[in-house]
Amino acid sequence: MFEHLSSLCPSSLYDGACTDSQCTKGHDAKFCETCLIICAPASGFNLHLQTRQHHAKLALVRATTLLKCTICNVTVAGAGPWGMHVAGQTHRKKASKRGTSTEVIPVDPRIPNAQERRCVLCQRNIGKTQWQNHLQSHDHRRFEKVAAYKALYERAEQDKNTVSVSHADGVDFGTIDTAQSRNGVTIHLTLRTNSSTSRIGVKSVNAVTKLSTVSVFSATAPLKGADSTLTANRPITLPVQFRHGQLGQYQGHVEIVLEDVSQRRFVIVRQLKAAVGDTTHHEILKPQAPYQKRKRAPWRKGRPFVPGCRPPAMSAVPWVKKLRPAKIPIWLSSILSGHPSSDMKEAIRGKIPKTFNLKTHGDTFKMLLWVEEFKTDDDLRVYDMEDVQFTKEGGLYKMRVPGLAEKRPSVIVGDRIEVQPAQATSGRCFEGWVHVVRLNDICVGFSTSFKPAGGQRFNVRFQLNRIPLRRQHQALNAPGLKRVLFPEVVDASSQVMPAAAPSSRLFNALLRGNPEQLRAISAIKQLKPGAAPYIVFGPPGTGKTSTISEGILQILAQDEDARILACAPSNSAADEILSRLKTQLDTNTMFRFNAVFRDQRTVSEEVLQYSYRNPEGVFSIPDMQCLTRFRVIVSTCVSAAFAYGIGLRPGYFSHIFVDEAAQATEAEVMAAMKWMAAESTRIVLSGDPKQLGPIIRSNIARDLGLGKSYLERLMERPVYNDPAVRQKTIIKLLKNYRSHKAILNFPNDHFYDSELQPCGSSAVINAFIDSPILVDPKFPVIFHAITSKDDRDATSPSYFNIDQATLVKDYVTRLLQEGSTGAVDIGVITPYSAQAKKIRQLLKGVADDTDVRTVEAFQGQERRVIIVSTVRSTRELLTHDIKHALGFVANPRRFNVAVTRAQALLIVIGDPSVLSIDPLWRAFMNYVFNKGGWGGDAPGWDTHAPVDESGDYVQEILQAAVQDMDEFARRVEQLVLEGAEAEEGEDGPWREAE
Structure with missing residues (x-):
C-alpha cells in the first residue's frame, strides 16, 4: 500500500510548489508540517485543517516552537515569550548597540548553517547537496508512509455519511486493577444518524490490538436484521470489551463497517486504550509536569569576579609539590565550542599524536582529559540556577539546591560556585566556596564585600571541581616506564x-x-x-x-x-x-x-x-x-x-x-x-x-x-x-562462588568462553528451587514481559516506568510474604536514576532495607535476589528511533553487571518488543523462554531461531509495524468516503496530541 507516494513531486509536497514545467511527478497531495500528515489527494487537506486534532496540534506548536533571536543569540519557546523578548530592555539595548532595528525575524535554531535544510518530516537537518538522496532514502520513505497512514487513520476516525459514533476522542478504559481486567471491562459505543431518511446497516465490527501477541480487545456486532439497521429513531449500541490479566498498557482500535441504502460501504474507527495497573501508584508516581529540556540559566560572560573564602580544609594536607592549573588550551576550547559535532571528532583526532608510544602517552591522555572536562563542564550547566536568594548563616551564606539529595548536581565541600546579580547588566560577580553540604542546601563562603540587599536574587553557576583532573594531568607529565606502559x-x-x-x-x-x-x-x-x-x-x-x-x-x-x-x-x-x-x-x-x-x-x-x-x-x-x-x-x-x-x-x-x-x-x-x-x-x-x-x-x-x-x-x-x-x-x-548455574549460564557463555564453574554454597544458590514465585520450579530465572510506557518528569532527562515499578513492588511483597527472604536480601537494579527514585517511593514502609540502585552503583555487589527493571518502552515504533529507545540498556557490559549480581533468584522486567532489537537481549530472552522462566505475554518472534550477534533487528521490528499499517490501509482505504463531512473543529473536545 501507499505505493503512490513514490510518484509524488517532492518540490510540490515539501516546498509548496513545483517550478519545473516538464515535471511528470504527481502534484495532487499536500503536506501538513504541523501534524506531519500527507493528504493525498490534496482535497483531503482542507478537511484535515478543520479537525480537532489539527487545531490542538497547531496550538501546541505555537506555544512551544523554538525561535532564535540573531541579535541576542537567545532562543525562546513560543510566540508569547518571543514578543516579551523583543520588547525587553536587553534586546533593545543590543539592537541599538548594533545600529539595527529591534524588529527581527526569528530563525529556526535547529538549522545550524546555510549549507543545510530541515526535513520537517524526518525532524533532521540535511546537507543541501544530500537533499535529493535523502528524499529517496529508506528512512524518509518510511516516514512518508507513516504520514500518509496518519491521514488515512484520521479520515477513518471522522464521522461520515450522516453517521456519528460516540467517544470521538477514543475509548479509554482507564487504569484497571488486575482482578477487574481478568473478568473483563466493557464500554458501549453508540451509533446515531442525524438523517430522518437514512437506513444504515452495520456490516461488521472488528477490534484490533496494536503491537501485541494477544488480542485484548473485542467488539460484538449486532445481530442481522432490524437490530443491525441504524435509523434516526433507533440508535445502535456496540459493546467493546477489554480483558487481560497482565500488567501493562494496551492500544488498538475498533473498525465499524457500515453500508447505506445505495450499498456504499464506509468505515468509522475509534481508538482503544487500556492500562492494567495500580491506580494509586499511577497517581503518586505520575509526572508532575510534561518533560521539557531544562532551560539553561542566563549568564553574562566576561565579568570580573571577587574571590571567595576558601574552606579551612583545603589546607589540611602539607603539600610540597605544586599542583599546576592544567587549564584547557584556548585553541582546543575553540574547536570544542565552534565545530559542528560531525566534524569535531576528526578535528580532535588531528591534534592527538599520530603514534601512541612512551613518548606520546602523556600528551595523548592530557588531550582526552581536556575533551572530557569540556563535556562534563558543559553538562554541569543544566544545573545552573536563576533567581536564587541567599540567607546569611554565621559567616556563610545558605542557598537551597533542588536535587542535591539525589546528587543532581553533586556538590561537596571545597567545590566552587559563581554568582552574579540577576537581571543586572553591570556590576561585580562573586566567587563562592562550599563550606557545608546538607540534604537540601549548602553554605557558601564569599568575600566580605558580598552583601546582598534584602530579597536580592542571583544567578548561580556550579563549577567543576578540577583538583582530581589536575592531579591526573600532573601524573601524565611524569616520565613513564616502558615496562609499565607498554x-x-x-x-x-x-x-x-x-x-x-x-x-x-x-x-x-x-x-x-x-x-x-x-x-x-x-x-x-x-x-x-x-x-x-x-x-x-x-x-x-x-x-x-x-x-x-x-x-x-x-x-x-x-x-x-x-x-x-x-x-x-x-x-x-x-x-x-x-x-x-x-x-x-x-x-x-x-x-x-x-x-x-x-x-x-x-x-x-x-x-x-x-x-x-x-x-x-x-x-x-x-x-x-x-x-x-x-x-x-x-x-x-x-x-x-x-x-x-x-x-x-x-x-x-x-x-x-x-x-x-x-x-x-x-x-x-x-x-x-x-x-x-x-x-x-x-x-x-x-x-x-x-x-x-x-x-x-x-x-x-x-x-x-x-x-x-x-x-x-x-x-x-x-x-x-x-x-x-x-x-x-x-x-x-574460574570458580564462581556467587550464582546458581541457571543464573550464571548465559553470561558465562556470552562473556567468559563458558569457562566459569558454579561453586556457590548450595544452601544459598538453591534457596528458591521449588518456590511458588518461580514460573518453572527448577529454574530460578524469570523474565516478566510487560508492555507499558516510559515517562520523564518536568526537566529531568531520566526515564521512569510506573507499571514496571508496580511490578517490582509486587515481586518484593511476594518475596517478603514467603518468609524466608528479608528486605536486605533483595536488590533492585535499574539503568535510570528516576526509576530508582520511583521504586524507592513504592517500597517505603514495605522494604526500606532493599537497595535500589543504578547498574553502576551495584557493580561489585551481590544479593540473594536481584530484580532488574529495564524501564524503556515505546509504542510508536515507526516514528521513533527505536534503537535510541533502548537507551543505554543496550550496553553489553551494563547487561553483564546487571544479570550477574544475583545469587539465588534473578527477575528481569522489561518490554520484549523494545529489548528484542538488541541481539544480546534477544538471546537472553530466548534462553529464559526456552527454559520455562517466561512470565507475561509470549514473545512475538521464534525463540528457537539462532540469534545473529551482529544482526540489525530494528528492520524486523519496523517491517512488522509497517505490515500492520499496510493491513489497516487495505481494509479501510476504499471504505473512507471522499465526501466525508468535516467536524466542527475546536468547539468539541479533542484528543491529546501524541
Missing part, C-alpha cells in the same frame, strides 16, 4: 613460572581449594622488580579482591621491607580492600588516606579507625615520621597522588595494587602510579574488562581512547596473550 614479552622472560600454590600458609583458608587463586597468589608473591604488571582477570563472583588481599598479606609476611599502595577507582572499592585486610593488619600497620573533602557521614566506623583527622576534624595525614611507619596505604586511585604531592620518592612503594582496575580511566590509574613507580616497583592489577568500564561523558573522548581502561589496553598486548609467557603475566579466575 610491556613486552621480554619483560616477562625473567619471571619464574608461578608455583601451583604459595609455599607459606594461607591467611584465608577458604582459598585452599581454588587452583587459579593459588597460582595467582604465588605469582604475586614471586613477582620480581622490573616485571610487566601482573593481571588478575576476575569475572563476577570469582573472588578477585580476596585474591589480591591474600597476595598483599603474603608479601608482607615474606618481606619486612615491603611497602604497599593498594588503591581502587572508588571509595567503596577502596574501603572493601581495607575490610578484607583489617582482620590481619592493625591501625599501626595500615592507613586509609581519604580526600580531605570526603563526606564523613558516609564513612564506616571501621574505616575511620584506620584514617587520620586533624584537630579540626578534617581528613588529613599524620606527620611524615608516623606516615612512613605504615606498611600498607589504602586510597582511591586519584587520591593516591597525595604520595607524590607530599614528597614521597619514586619507588617508595615496593608494590602498587589496583583493584577494580577495569573501572578506572588510564589517567586515573596513572595518578596512583606514574610518579611513584620506579624500576623496582611491582604492579598488580585486578578487574574484569567484560564488566562496566570507566564512566565517560564525552563520546569523542570515549571513542578516541579514554573509555578503554589501562587494564583492558594491557590485556590486548602480546605479553598477556603469548602462550610462552602468559602464565607469568595473567590469570583468569
Whole structure:
C-alpha cells in the first residue's frame, strides 16, 4: 500500500510548489508540517485543517516552537515569550548597540548553517547537496508512509455519511486493577444518524490490538436484521470489551463497517486504550509536569569576579609539590565550542599524536582529559540556577539546591560556585566556596564585600571541581616506564613460572581449594622488580579482591621491607580492600588516606579507625615520621597522588595494587602510579574488562581512547596473550562462588568462553528451587514481559516506568510474604536514576532495607535476589528511533553487571518488543523462554531461531509495524468516503496530541 507516494513531486509536497514545467511527478497531495500528515489527494487537506486534532496540534506548536533571536543569540519557546523578548530592555539595548532595528525575524535554531535544510518530516537537518538522496532514502520513505497512514487513520476516525459514533476522542478504559481486567471491562459505543431518511446497516465490527501477541480487545456486532439497521429513531449500541490479566498498557482500535441504502460501504474507527495497573501508584508516581529540556540559566560572560573564602580544609594536607592549573588550551576550547559535532571528532583526532608510544602517552591522555572536562563542564550547566536568594548563616551564606539529595548536581565541600546579580547588566560577580553540604542546601563562603540587599536574587553557576583532573594531568607529565606502559614479552622472560600454590600458609583458608587463586597468589608473591604488571582477570563472583588481599598479606609476611599502595577507582572499592585486610593488619600497620573533602557521614566506623583527622576534624595525614611507619596505604586511585604531592620518592612503594582496575580511566590509574613507580616497583592489577568500564561523558573522548581502561589496553598486548609467557603475566579466575548455574549460564557463555564453574554454597544458590514465585520450579530465572510506557518528569532527562515499578513492588511483597527472604536480601537494579527514585517511593514502609540502585552503583555487589527493571518502552515504533529507545540498556557490559549480581533468584522486567532489537537481549530472552522462566505475554518472534550477534533487528521490528499499517490501509482505504463531512473543529473536545 501507499505505493503512490513514490510518484509524488517532492518540490510540490515539501516546498509548496513545483517550478519545473516538464515535471511528470504527481502534484495532487499536500503536506501538513504541523501534524506531519500527507493528504493525498490534496482535497483531503482542507478537511484535515478543520479537525480537532489539527487545531490542538497547531496550538501546541505555537506555544512551544523554538525561535532564535540573531541579535541576542537567545532562543525562546513560543510566540508569547518571543514578543516579551523583543520588547525587553536587553534586546533593545543590543539592537541599538548594533545600529539595527529591534524588529527581527526569528530563525529556526535547529538549522545550524546555510549549507543545510530541515526535513520537517524526518525532524533532521540535511546537507543541501544530500537533499535529493535523502528524499529517496529508506528512512524518509518510511516516514512518508507513516504520514500518509496518519491521514488515512484520521479520515477513518471522522464521522461520515450522516453517521456519528460516540467517544470521538477514543475509548479509554482507564487504569484497571488486575482482578477487574481478568473478568473483563466493557464500554458501549453508540451509533446515531442525524438523517430522518437514512437506513444504515452495520456490516461488521472488528477490534484490533496494536503491537501485541494477544488480542485484548473485542467488539460484538449486532445481530442481522432490524437490530443491525441504524435509523434516526433507533440508535445502535456496540459493546467493546477489554480483558487481560497482565500488567501493562494496551492500544488498538475498533473498525465499524457500515453500508447505506445505495450499498456504499464506509468505515468509522475509534481508538482503544487500556492500562492494567495500580491506580494509586499511577497517581503518586505520575509526572508532575510534561518533560521539557531544562532551560539553561542566563549568564553574562566576561565579568570580573571577587574571590571567595576558601574552606579551612583545603589546607589540611602539607603539600610540597605544586599542583599546576592544567587549564584547557584556548585553541582546543575553540574547536570544542565552534565545530559542528560531525566534524569535531576528526578535528580532535588531528591534534592527538599520530603514534601512541612512551613518548606520546602523556600528551595523548592530557588531550582526552581536556575533551572530557569540556563535556562534563558543559553538562554541569543544566544545573545552573536563576533567581536564587541567599540567607546569611554565621559567616556563610545558605542557598537551597533542588536535587542535591539525589546528587543532581553533586556538590561537596571545597567545590566552587559563581554568582552574579540577576537581571543586572553591570556590576561585580562573586566567587563562592562550599563550606557545608546538607540534604537540601549548602553554605557558601564569599568575600566580605558580598552583601546582598534584602530579597536580592542571583544567578548561580556550579563549577567543576578540577583538583582530581589536575592531579591526573600532573601524573601524565611524569616520565613513564616502558615496562609499565607498554610491556613486552621480554619483560616477562625473567619471571619464574608461578608455583601451583604459595609455599607459606594461607591467611584465608577458604582459598585452599581454588587452583587459579593459588597460582595467582604465588605469582604475586614471586613477582620480581622490573616485571610487566601482573593481571588478575576476575569475572563476577570469582573472588578477585580476596585474591589480591591474600597476595598483599603474603608479601608482607615474606618481606619486612615491603611497602604497599593498594588503591581502587572508588571509595567503596577502596574501603572493601581495607575490610578484607583489617582482620590481619592493625591501625599501626595500615592507613586509609581519604580526600580531605570526603563526606564523613558516609564513612564506616571501621574505616575511620584506620584514617587520620586533624584537630579540626578534617581528613588529613599524620606527620611524615608516623606516615612512613605504615606498611600498607589504602586510597582511591586519584587520591593516591597525595604520595607524590607530599614528597614521597619514586619507588617508595615496593608494590602498587589496583583493584577494580577495569573501572578506572588510564589517567586515573596513572595518578596512583606514574610518579611513584620506579624500576623496582611491582604492579598488580585486578578487574574484569567484560564488566562496566570507566564512566565517560564525552563520546569523542570515549571513542578516541579514554573509555578503554589501562587494564583492558594491557590485556590486548602480546605479553598477556603469548602462550610462552602468559602464565607469568595473567590469570583468569574460574570458580564462581556467587550464582546458581541457571543464573550464571548465559553470561558465562556470552562473556567468559563458558569457562566459569558454579561453586556457590548450595544452601544459598538453591534457596528458591521449588518456590511458588518461580514460573518453572527448577529454574530460578524469570523474565516478566510487560508492555507499558516510559515517562520523564518536568526537566529531568531520566526515564521512569510506573507499571514496571508496580511490578517490582509486587515481586518484593511476594518475596517478603514467603518468609524466608528479608528486605536486605533483595536488590533492585535499574539503568535510570528516576526509576530508582520511583521504586524507592513504592517500597517505603514495605522494604526500606532493599537497595535500589543504578547498574553502576551495584557493580561489585551481590544479593540473594536481584530484580532488574529495564524501564524503556515505546509504542510508536515507526516514528521513533527505536534503537535510541533502548537507551543505554543496550550496553553489553551494563547487561553483564546487571544479570550477574544475583545469587539465588534473578527477575528481569522489561518490554520484549523494545529489548528484542538488541541481539544480546534477544538471546537472553530466548534462553529464559526456552527454559520455562517466561512470565507475561509470549514473545512475538521464534525463540528457537539462532540469534545473529551482529544482526540489525530494528528492520524486523519496523517491517512488522509497517505490515500492520499496510493491513489497516487495505481494509479501510476504499471504505473512507471522499465526501466525508468535516467536524466542527475546536468547539468539541479533542484528543491529546501524541
